[in-house]
């Protein structure tokens with residue numbers, strides 16, 4: 001049984017060095033071990049022949065390299081791939097691959113469910129179950145990479161935009177980011193790894209110093225009244241506090257930083273030109289870009305997607321204020337590749353058969 005064994009996929013370079021030090025090994029060994037795992041994708045300690053027999057045995061006894069169990073894979077017609085992963089105890093998480101002309105983005109989950117209950121989000125509607133471990137987070141990337149590389153495809157970007165709020169799981173998300181950036185692991189540049197948050201301000205302030213990845217902020221409304229309703233964590237950390245933390249993030253680090261503000265377009269709720277103008281005023285002078293996300297409907301939701309012309313009008317208001325704005329294209333619709341949807345369906349099915 002591997003239950004009590006430590007899954008090495010969850011350890012960043014420093015943590016792995018700490019573990020190996022308990023066996024009397026040094027940094028040189030960490031590098032060899034990481035090469036086996038990430039470069040050669042060799043998960044059998046016995047085949048790591050440049051490690052001593054004694055170390056291989058010690059690793060065998062106390063550690064493992066385990067990839068999450070995929071229970072369902074859907075390939076959409078547009079190339080989007082969605083995996084549903086068994087998170088134990090009847091829970092599921094999802095990972096989505098979105099190929100584009102010049103890149104391949106992997107959207108990963110950080111928690112099973114989410115406690116923040118945004119009213120337009122199906123993950124939020126499921127409630128919170130538990131945090132994922134760093135090994136389960138990196139496991140999603142490893143699993144997808146193993147599948148994609150065989151097909152000649154590549155993960156160029158990783159975004160924490162699957163299920164869960166990454167900044168409520170800092171303990172696992174930061175070491176996972178370390179590994180995504182580490183040349184001995186996935187070696188992605190800091191611009192190609194994005195944490196998306198609904199605005200957990202104290203964690204955002206810590207993140208600004210701890211990890212040099214890109215930031216996306218789920219704003220979705222330009223005034224506190226509406227944001228309190230759509231993104232309830234706004235009642236605790238209102239817009240001005242959130243934007244102040246965003247400014248700290250922008251000024252931290254040694255390289256130039258930008259923020260992507262996400263804005264889900266909900267018909268008749270947050271999509272008027274007046275609201276667009278308010279948004280432009282809020283973001284004035286910030287190193288920011290806005291991404292308008294057409295709302296992805298799901299059965300229990302009370303919202304509708306904004307009309308195409310309304311989205312275009314809203315975008316024009318932002319353009320007029322010189323704010324860089326893009327509209328996210330809807331992808332993978334035939335496999336429900338929106339946040340939390342497929343995992344939600346599986347849970348429903350389980351409930352139905354239990355009745």
Ligand code: SAH
Nearest residue numbers: 121161164165196197198218262295296339
């Ligand atoms: N918890 C984090 C990251 C996961 S959600 C966050 O909220 O930022 C990733 C993005 O998907 C967020 O911008 C979120 O607001 C958006 N989202 C959630 N449900 C959606 C839906 N039904 N349609 C469109 N976007 C949605």
Ligand code: SF4
Nearest residue numbers: 114117118121124198
């Ligand atoms: Fe959680 Fe993000 Fe969904 Fe809000 S949008 S409920 S923070 S996963």
